[in-house]
Amino acid sequence: MNADAIDPQAKAAVERDARFPLPHSRWGVKLARLLTGPIMRVRNRNPPAVGRTVDGTVPGPDGALDARLYLPDADGPFPTVVFFHGGGFVFGSVATHDWLCRQLTRESGCAVLSVDYRLAPEHPFPAAVADAYAAVEWAADNPDALAGTGRVAVAGDSAGGALAAVAALMAAERDGPALAYQALLYPGVGVDPEQPSVRDHAGIVLDEADLDWFAECYYDDEIHRRNPYADPTNAGDVSGVAPATVVTAGFDPLRDGGRAYAEQLVRDGVPMRYVNYEAMVHGFMTLREVDRALEAVADVADDLADALAGD
Numbered sequence: 001m002n003a004d005a006i007d008p009q010a011k012a013a014v015e016r017d018a019r020f021p022l023p024h025s026r027w028g029v030k031l032a033r034l035l036t037g038p039i040m041r042v043r044n045r046n047p048p049a050v051g052r053t054v055d056g057t058v059p060g061p062d063g064a065l066d067a068r069l070y071l072p073d074a075d076g077p078f079p080t081v082v083f084f085h086g087g088g089f090v091f092g093s094v095a096t097h098d099w100l101c102r103q104l105t106r107e108s109g110c111a112v113l114s115v116d117y118r119l120a121p122e123h124p125f126p127a128a129v130a131d132a133y134a135a136v137e138w139a140a141d142n143p144d145a146l147a148g149t150g151r152v153a154v155a156g157d158s159a160g161g162a163l164a165a166v167a168a169l170m171a172a173e174r175d176g177p178a179l180a181y182q183a184l185l186y187p188g189v190g191v192d193p194e195q196p197s198v199r200d201h202a203g204i205v206l207d208e209a210d211l212d213w214f215a216e217c218y219y220d221d222e223i224h225r226r227n228p229y230a231d232p233t234n235a236g237d238v239s240g241v242a243p244a245t246v247v248t249a250g251f252d253p254l255r256d257g258g259r260a261y262a263e264q265l266v267r268d269g270v271p272m273r274y275v276n277y278e279a280m281v282h283g284f285m286t287l288r289e290v291d292r293a294l295e296a297v298a299d300v301a302d303d304l305a306d307a308l309a310g311d
Contacts, residue, residue: 001197001259002250003279006204009290010281014205022091024213026121029090048102049073058115058138060131066116067135068094069146070105076147078111079180079308082139082167084132086158086283088188088214089120099288100157100297107301110153110308111146113139117163124220125230132163133170140177151308153181153242155300157285158254159214161187165232165241165261172240179242181307183300185285186249188214190233190257197255204251205282211253233261243271245303247296249280273303 006014023032051073057064072078083101085092094101094114101114117131136154143150156164161184168182191198191211202208219225228235246262248255255276262274277284280292285300287293 001255001276001278002201005279006251006281007279007290007292010279010284010287010292013287013290014281017205022088022210022213024209029121032091047098048106050102050105058113058135060117060134062118062127062130065131065135066094068098068101068114070101070112070114071147072105072109072111074109076111077143077149078109078147079151079153079304080139080143080146080148081108081110081112081153081155081183081304081308082136083112083114084117084154084156084160084163085114086156086160086188086286087119088210089128089159089218090214091119092159097157097160097286100286103294103297104155104301104304107298108305108308110301110304111148113146120220121217125218125224125227128159128163128218129166129170129229132167133176136167136171136177136179149308151180152177153183153304153308154179155183155185155304156187157185158283159188161185161258162189162231165189166229168241168244169232169235169238170229171242172238181304182242182244183247183304184244184258184261185247185300186252186254186282187246187258187261188254189231190260191254192257195256197257198253201251201255202253204253206253233257233264237268238265238270239268241265241270243307245273245275245300247285247300248274248276249282249284250276250278251280252282254282275299
């Protein structure tokens with residue numbers, strides 16, 4: 001499930017980011033979020049061009065949610081991909097995933113609506129889930145506001161991948177929007193400390209203390225860990241969810257949880273394509289300097305374009 005060694009470009013990125021360890025306190029979280037802005041302004045210099053971006057908000061259950069719409073350089077209307085960023089449910093924003101969303105837009109020919117959601121620990125489960133599902137419902141109900149065709153998919157990476165998967169599950173169970181696809185990029189689902197991926201690769205990008213801290217912030221109460229809308233691997237039946245692409249990385253502690261959910265989808269008869277990038281690390285699809293990341297984004301974009309084709 002993993003290569004003999006981490007890809008050299010990914011390894012260099014991991015070593016660079018290791019200079020900024022994740023804080024495990026509320027004060028540290030607030031400081032890290034404040035520092036994210038200047039860091040992302042540097043990393044997002046000379047971004048890949050798209051037709052247009054529109055910053056705005058979408059309605060959430062507890063107030064407006066910041067969002068950014070990426071439109072292709074073509075004549076619309078376009079299918080819509082509602083995207084949720086990663087960050088352990090504690091960090092992350094539209095800005096941290098700007099490059100990835102631009103690349104998805106360029107490669108897929110779809111409009112990408114990147115949506116912020118309330119973060120833990122200030123807003124534990126189910127706040128992020130409620131925000132994500134509200135955004136998906138709004139996108140499906142308002143195609144004209146998005147230059148949309150009415151065809152909608154969900155996507156996300158890491159914690160955002162979990163939110164995308166949960167949104168797809170909720171849509172199926174609640175007779176919600178008819179989603180055409182879900183793209184789950186190294187999703188934060190089904191993580192167990194006894195999994196080989198956690199035992200072997202904790203400490204590469206994410207260590208066990210990071211995983212424990214994120215879970216403590218997000219779940220807030222142990223009972224929530226068993227809720228399917230907190231983690232879709234808890235669902236007894238996922239047969240009604242949208243077809244999926246599930247991406248994992250060989251040196252990612254979250255690898256085995258993502259693979260387990262991919263297997264769950266197959267068992268329940270959901271059309272699914274699983275890809276494991278054996279030499280990659282957690283978060284690699286946000287690393288613009290990694291050639292394999294560009295290939296992976298283009299690959300997922302092809303799946304989205306194929307699924308969303310048509311009127």
